[in-house]
Amino acid sequence: MIARAALGVRVATLLATTFVVGCGDADLWARYRAERDLWHARGLARRIEIAPRAARPEDYADAIEALRAVEEEFPLARWGRPDRLRRPLARDVATVSGDALLAIGRLEVTRKRFASALETDHGAAERLDALPAMRLQAWLAEAAVLDSTGDSTAAHEVFTRIARTTPPVDPERGKPIPAAIDAPLRVAADLRARGERARADSVLRAAETRFVPEAARHEGRPGDAELWLSVGRLRAAQSGPKSRALDAVRHAMSQTPSTATRAKLILTMAEFCRDGGWPDSALAYTSWAAQGFGSPTKARAMMLAAQVWETVDLDSAIAAYGRYADAFHLADPGVMAARFRRAELLEQRGRWEEARAEYRNLSTSSATDELALRSLERIVSHHLRVGEKEMAHIEGKRALEAMDHLLTTVQDDETLLRIRQVRASVLRDMEATAPAHPPRNGAR
Template identity: 40%
Template sequence: MRSRLVVLAVVPGLLAGCGDAALWARYRAERELWQARRVAAEIARRGDGAGDAEVERAAAGFRRIRERFPAARWRASGGTRDGAALDVARVSAEAALDLARLEQTRGRDSAAVAFYDQVLADPGAGSAVALEAALGRAAALSRIGRADDAIAAWIEIGTRFVPVDPERRSVVAQVLEAPLAAALLLERRGRSARADSVRRGVERRCLAALESARGGPAAPELWAQLAASRAARGDLDGSLDALRQALGEPATEARAPELVLALGERSLAANRPDSARAYAAWAERLESPAERAPAMLLAARAWEASGPPDSALAAYAQVVERFPDAFDAGAAARFQRGLILERGGSWERARSEYRSLAATRPAHPLAFAALLRVVRHHAAAGERELARIEGARALETVERLIASQRDREVQLEARRARADLLLAIGRERPAFDALRDLWTRYPATRPGTAAGLEAARLAETRLGDLGGARALYRQLEERAGSTEDREQARAALERLAKDKG
């Protein structure tokens, strides 16, 4: 042990004495970055339990690195040859990236954007660090409601960064996925032509990269990304062709089950259920554990699209029986059986499927949907007492999940289900409180904003609580995560002001 301590004590002296200031600076910068990241990792682990003092301690560590090792100075001194000096500049850029992430944990996305901008303005940051900063910046812009800037940022990622890592010869998926995410947002805002233009740009980049990547390890992923973009544009034939090209690549063996399953999904989307069943059978024969349950589920969906109901019911039952532990596939199979039985007038059997789903997979989103369908069925049939009993039972289940589950998505789904169940049984004031609670807890999310708008409309139209409605609309106008939602809230406030006048 003593010898180890002696070596550790001597290392800084050796570095300083070697006459290379860059090596000594790199050692110090990397050590300080490691120390600050240890504090930040503990903050992330503790979540809301971390105190302000701990957060400030980590932030101070990252700021100190930026101040002691200015990236511009070390990049200038390193030129293109001194690797140690350039490493110091990179560490300084990474400290700015970590500061941005830390600001996000504080809920201060505007401050995070400023640090991301620092990284992106630094040519010495390195492409990997710069890409992380660009992705973080786009997400932060979206959360603070700067939707147009976020869309532009995601599109820029697709043009600023290369889609294939030249050293690893692998696809950098985020470079292609970011502009596709922007296209989806544009489409939701009614700008379909612009969305398709962005997608075509992604497709051109894929095809350009494939000119040199064919036959190599990156080719299957490039074809798959091309297929995804074409499908999003509605070009299903082009998407199917790209997937077939991917299957023909030498490096595709590991991804073959996934690609065959994608061919089946696109065939079903193109209203070719027979082809979908054939691809599902092929995917199942490949015996990939990850794809077997989804393949059987795809076959069942294809039977539902074109065959008699009994064939679909039998196929969905096979999924449940053969893959009892398949969380998503099993939930989807039970839910679809319930829907088919309900449509066919077999309500008792449908309710049994819904209850089985809620009992076996209580935290699955479809379990919440199943509980709600039971309550709504009785309410729609005028069976108020049954609706009340089923609603009370479902609410007990949901409340237990809210009390016991710590997963953020489960919490969000359960709280949304609570609000929907209360609405279904006519308890509008508690439903309003549940919707407002969702908005308060998750203001930066789409479900949270949707709940806030719904709560405000409920207060305005059903509860006669115009003051409560105005208060919510004002909050939404200031804090909603998208421009469209803020505009909705603003229009509602203007309408209420006119009605009052």
């Protein structure tokens, strides 16, 4: 009897082991097939992404069909169930299926079928409910499409959903989630733009309440300084003094952050001091950041120092923007903005000859840049504003000739649109320079 019972236990154990191994083999085989099919589909999509202007409608159809086939073969309705997600290999299959859906949305955006992209991203978010990290990707994609199409109300609703449901830290990887801080800041900015300051502060305080205990729990772990920095950003965005925000960032500095994070913290303290009305402290922090943290940090520090000087002395700000531009020329992406701002300040101070020289240099240094085009317009508008209609007409003709030449050589759609918009503005200005028509038929 005992021997028979022992045999039964061994058989049951063998069957259970066989079931587990077999299940693992099935999951492994499914993951292999899913990843193979996604790799093939991504290859089709990548060809479009490399040269979207050359892609034909059938290229999009083939890529989307291949991506959709991945999700249909390994549907999230089956592979995304909680019982399956507890098995690592099955979870990988669900992730591959989710990646395929998100890739379809990106392709729809590339071919500017925004309604289809929204439908795809919204549907993906619903199907990825059991995979919060991927669901967040779908929400962010949906919000980006809504922003690009000008539907700020719907985008606000998506960001509100993200702010309410996204934890500060990824429970699987143990790292801060950028969207968890970006979403409440975006929601608060939208509310403040509508004049709803109290509601904006309420959103920020609610987010701060979630972040502070999470930051305290993660002290001594990777990402601890980033979490305290997030607390500082949430506090800085609220109405009132910035001292609490500075306290949070100083606490982040005490967490022995990496060199890159340390540089970010110092620059953030400079920004908080600038916005809080403490220019001396802000300049001290920018001076600190400009030393020993590499060229990108030095560039940001010099730009920030010039912005601080604007709150104190405009001539010093003009000099600071000049030092930054001379130090980096066009090696830093912020140089064009610095030179344009310097020209604006020179114009404000009545130093028009210097301002015009800066505007003209900008218009030729990178002709298709938005600020280069705006520089052409600013020269025309200045002469109009001071009543020099003849000079405005001459400068307007010169600007139109430059932009007409660009329209024949540029192929990028966004750049062409930007050129046409500025050209239309210059034409409106030139209409103001046209002489009045003489009365007809002797009318007085």
